[in-house]
Amino acid sequence: xxxxxxxxxxxxxxxxxxxxxxxxxxxxxxxxxxxxxxxxxxxxxxxxxxxxxxxxxxxxxxxxxxxxxxxxxxxxxxxxxxxxxxxxxxxxxxxxxxxxxxxxxxxxxxxxxxxxxxxxxxxxxxxxxxxxxxxxxxxxxxxxxxxxxxxxxxxxxxxxxxxxxxxxxxxxxxxxxxxxxxxxxxxxxxxxxxxxxxxxxxxxxxxxxxxxxxxxxxxxxxxxxxxxxxxxxxxxxxxxxxxxxxxxxxxxxxxxxxxxxxxxxxxxxxxxxxxxxxxxxxxxxxxxxxxxxxxxxxxxxxxxxxxxxxxxxxxxxxxxxxxxxxxxxxxxxxxxxxxxx
Amino acid sequence: xxxxxxxxxxxxxxxxxxxxxxxxxxxxxxxxxxxxxxxxxxxxxxxxxxxxxxxxxxxxxxxxxxxxxxxxxxxxxxxxxxxxxxxxxxxxxxxxxxxxxxxxxxxxxxxxxxxxxxxxxxxxxxxxxxxxxxxxxxxxxxxxxxxxxxxxxxxxxxxxxxxxxxxxxxxxxxxxxxxxxxxxxxxxxxxxxxxxxxxxxxxxxxxxxxxxxxxxxxxxxxxxxxxxxxxxxxxxxxxxxxxxxxxxx
Numbered sequence: 001x002x003x004x005x006x007x008x009x010x011x012x013x014x015x016x017x018x019x020x021x022x023x024x025x026x027x028x029x030x031x032x033x034x035x036x037x038x039x040x041x042x043x044x045x046x047x048x049x050x051x052x053x054x055x056x057x058x059x060x061x062x063x064x065x066x067x068x069x070x071x072x073x074x075x076x077x078x079x080x081x082x083x084x085x086x087x088x089x090x091x092x093x094x095x096x097x098x099x100x101x102x103x104x105x106x107x108x109x110x111x112x113x114x115x116x117x118x119x120x121x122x123x124x125x126x127x128x129x130x131x132x133x134x135x136x137x138x139x140x141x142x143x144x145x146x147x148x149x150x151x152x153x154x155x156x157x158x159x160x161x162x163x164x165x166x167x168x169x170x171x172x173x174x175x176x177x178x179x180x181x182x183x184x185x186x187x188x189x190x191x192x193x194x195x196x197x198x199x200x201x202x203x204x205x206x207x208x209x210x211x212x213x214x215x216x217x218x219x220x221x222x223x224x225x226x227x228x229x230x231x232x233x234x235x236x237x238x239x240x241x242x243x244x245x246x247x248x249x250x251x252x253x254x255x256x257x258x259x260x261x262x263x264x265x266x267x268x269x270x271x272x273x274x275x276x277x278x279x280x281x282x283x284x285x286x287x288x289x290x291x292x293x294x295x296x297x298x299x300x301x302x303x304x305x306x307x308x309x310x311x312x313x314x315x316x317x318x319x320x321x322x323x324x325x326x327x328x329x330x331x332x333x334x335x336x337x338x339x340x341x
Numbered sequence: 342x343x344x345x346x347x348x349x350x351x352x353x354x355x356x357x358x359x360x361x362x363x364x365x366x367x368x369x370x371x372x373x374x375x376x377x378x379x380x381x382x383x384x385x386x387x388x389x390x391x392x393x394x395x396x397x398x399x400x401x402x403x404x405x406x407x408x409x410x411x412x413x414x415x416x417x418x419x420x421x422x423x424x425x426x427x428x429x430x431x432x433x434x435x436x437x438x439x440x441x442x443x444x445x446x447x448x449x450x451x452x453x454x455x456x457x458x459x460x461x462x463x464x465x466x467x468x469x470x471x472x473x474x475x476x477x478x479x480x481x482x483x484x485x486x487x488x489x490x491x492x493x494x495x496x497x498x499x500x501x502x503x504x505x506x507x508x509x510x511x512x513x514x515x516x517x518x519x520x521x522x523x524x525x526x527x528x529x530x531x532x533x534x535x536x537x538x539x540x541x542x543x544x545x546x547x548x549x550x551x552x553x554x555x556x557x558x559x560x561x562x563x564x565x566x567x568x569x570x571x572x573x574x575x576x577x578x579x580x581x582x583x584x585x586x587x588x589x590x
Contacts, residue, residue, distance in 0.1 A: 089502070095475040096528050102477060102501065161440060161480050168391075168437040209556035210436040240527075241556060285527040286557060291534075291565050319531045 002340050008069035009198060012142035015310045016199060016234040016256040018278050023338035026331055027280050027311035029144060029201040029236045029259040031075040032062040035094055036324050040065065045320070046090040049076055049097050050122065052129035059134065063141050065324070067331035068313070071138060073130040074146035075317065077203055080184050081148070081156040083121035084114055094320055104159040109176040112157070114183065119191055127188075128195045135196030142199065144236070145192030149204025149227075150181035151220060157181070164210065167219065174219065182223055189231035201259065202227060203238040206246070208263070213245030221249045228254035236280060240316055247272035262288075262300070262315045266307035280311035283330060290319045294329035301333035342368070347375035350382035353424070356389060360428045370424060377416035381408070384417030384449065389424055391441030393448040400449040410456035418449045419491050426488075426576035436480060443484055450491065464495035466586045469517040469549075471499030471508060473532040478525035481555055484575040485521060492579045505532075505539035512545050519582050522568075524555040533558075534566035541567075550585040554578055 004022050006014065011025040038044040043058035059073035076097045082088045087100040106112055118124065127145065134143045148156075154163040154177055167174045189200050204224070206216045228235055234256030242263040243250075250258050251273040258277050260269055262284035269279055283289055283300045304312050312334060318327070348354050348371060357370050374382055380403055387395035396418075403413050425442045428434045468489055472482050479501050486496045497515045499507060508520060520540075524530045533553050540546040553563040554572045563571035569585055572578030 089477070091475060096526075098475065098477050098502075100477060102479070160478065161483075164437040164480075165440050165444070168441055207556070212432075212435045215435070215437075286530040287559065287562050287565065290531055291562075316527050319528050321531055 004340055007140040008063070009140050009142045012069050012311070013198060013234075016236075016278055018275070018310060023340040024305055024309075024334055025069040025142075025311050026067065026313055026334060027070045027142070027144075028062055028068055028072050028313045029238055029257075029280055030072065030203075030314070031317035032066060032068065032072070032314070032327065033058055033075045033320065034318065034322050034324065034327075035320050037061040037065060038093060044093040045075075045095070046092065046097055049079070049090070050126055052126045052133060055126060055130040056133040056137070059130065060138065063138065066327045070142040070144050071134050072144040072146065072201065073134060074127050074201075077146075077148060077152065078156070079123045079127050079146075080118075080188055081153065082123040083118050084157070084184065086156050096317075096320070099156040101156060101159045104157060104162065106157045107162075109173050109180065112177065112180040114180070118184070119187060124188065128191055131192055131195040131197050143197050145189070145195070145197035145200040147185050147189040147192065147200050147202055147231070149185055149202050149220070150178040150223065151204045151206050153181045153184060154178065155205065167211075167215070171218075178219065178223060182226070185227060186230045189227065189233075189235070193231065193233040197233060199234040199236055199256065200231060201236045201238050202255070205239060207239055207241035208243050208245065209241040213243075213249065216246040217249045221253060224250070224253040224255060238316070244268055244272050248274070251276035253277075257311065260315070266304045266309050270307050270309065278310040280313055281309065282315045283313065285314055285316055285318050285322070289314060289322050289326045292326075294325055294332070297326050297329040298333035298336075301330055302337060305334070305337045343371050343375040345371055347371065348382070349379050350374070350386050352386045353382055353389070356424055356428075360431065360433050361424070362431070366427060370427075373416075373420045373423060377420060378408075380406070381413060381417040381420075384413065385421035385424075388418060388421035388442055388445045388449070391438060391445055393441075393445040396445040397448040397451075400452050404452060404456075410453045410460075411462075413449070414453050414457070414491060418446050418453070422446055422488060422491065423576065426574060430574055430576070439484065440480065443487055446487060446491070450487075454490075462493075465493040465588055466519060466582065467495045467497070467515060467517040468519040468521055468582060469497045469499060469508070469511045469515055470521040470523070471503035471511075472501040472523045472525075473529055473536060474502060474504045475532055476524050476526055476529035477501045478523070478555075481525065481575075482521075482523040485523070485554060485572070485578045488575040488579050489582060492583075494582065505536040508536050509539060509543050509545060512540070512549055517549060518586055519550045519552060521552050521554065521578065521582070523553075524558060527557045530555070530557060530562065533568070537567045552578065552581050552585065
């Protein structure tokens with residue numbers, strides 16, 4: 001076993017640029033929070049989604065307890081939606097906060113009215129302050145923020161069903177919605193970069209479970225290219241589900257990385273992106289991490305490493321009851337594979 | 342055995358040719374549509390095309406012409422959705438297109454359901470459905486409910502964010518044969534297992550069959566959680582529910 005020659009931060013940033021690394025970094029573009037970790041550092045949900053000190057403390061456990069090379073403090077996908085006025089169900093320690101999409105705030109594109117100072121709202125400020133805290137405390141660890149894409153914000157503000165039907169019935173109106181909501185994505189991304197984030201995850205749930213790859217190309221590819229130009233730090237796009245049919249389009253956006261789901265094989269995904277974007281993923285959450293043991297986790301990590309995936313981690317935000325041993329097995333597999341601590 | 346040319350509606354013939362590949366399903370689609378009158382084929386075609394206004398108009402016209410509500414539902418609306426289900430399963434269409442077809446089906450069912458309810462036909466079975474605790478997504482669940490109702494089931498819709506206690510209360514109140522649970526998020530899927538465990542703790546597990554569904558759910562996960570079955574999509578859920586109750590699929 002030899003010693004690493006790069007810091008976690010250097011390792012992640014190099015992998016995002018598809019440059020050589022001393023070992024494959026462990027990266028979590030989405031949440032690693034669990035009830036066990038909340039108890040360990042006394043930073044429970046829902047407060048850890050609303051108070052920056054708690055948010056930073058819980059997020060840091062991904063590095064201090066699980067050995068990840070990144071820290072990602074934005075556990076949920078609701079911070080900016082809350083800031084612009086969506087109704088939120090904040091839940092308790094053992095459940096995720098959720099946008100009440102059955103009570104949408106917009107019915108038509110003309111309803112969209114986002115105030116100039118929306119980022120002054122506490123649920124947006126919480127994220128920015130948590131990033132500042134983490135930047136000060138962990139200068140050698142990659143700090144990853146999160147800014148939601150306009151397609152996901154469309155679900156939150158219009159409701160999923162209404163937004164998807166709009167996308168079929170009225171392409172011009174849908175483009176109008178996306179153009180109005182993209183301001184949030186860009187402004188929040190830039191603010192997180194200024195707060196000290198090294199990269200941002202950009203979830204935009206044009207998932208293969210809901211829409212086609214052609215939909216992605218038609219509605220989102222150009223917008224994602226625009227985000228890559230406007231946001232001054234590397235972007236990790238996150239889309240759940242089967243996405244091989246759109247990975248070629250995603251690879252052409254200029255974004256740094258794509259966070260991919262276990263419904264896609266590692267080798268076919270590497271082939272689909274053709275070396276134009278880094279991949280991060282894709283250990284299965286509900287079956288492997290949540291309900292199987294460490295050996296199954298290690299098998300999935302090894303499949304990614306053997307395929308040349310640039311960064312390994314869970315496929316998405318993990319269930320809050322995921323056993324800590326399963327999460328630690330991700331690092332163990334990487335260390336065993338590389339023979340490097 | 343009927344041939345494709347026995348399906349009079351040109352649009353439906355084209356859909357079968359273009360989107361249905363499995364020989365057993367080609368045979369089933371041809372049988373289904375060739376037995377329908379030209380007017381009911383038109384209802385099915387409008388539904389497949391996602392045209393809710395046309396389905397509304399054509400359904401009303403058929404009722405006024407004296408065609409029974411059951412016949413319009415089976416040979417027009419359900420037959421149309423059967424083809425939509427195949428297109429969705431094979432990734433020829435995605436959720437927006439299915440939602441448009443569902444909207445069209447609702448337009449037809451708005452005329453059919455009151456007549457069927459008043460007729461007093463015994464339901465195939467009773468199903469309690471809900472999206473599990475912490476999850477507010479309902480598109481998949483609503484599609485399953487629509488198809489179950491269209492297939493003769495009585496369905497109690499508990500909505501979204503349904504706690505184990507609420508499922509248990511619904512089992513005691515409504516005495517269903519089947520409980521269906523949905524989840525869209527990998528973070529909320531474990532609540533399916535928790536809910537099933539709560540059924541066991543309350544001594545209710547043997548009283549109901551449990552079926553799971555939702556985009557990230559798999560057969561393997563459903564088995565791990567102790568469910569009786571998994572439905573990949575709305576059509577599969579209907580077949581599963583019928584299978585669990587031992588009635589013809």
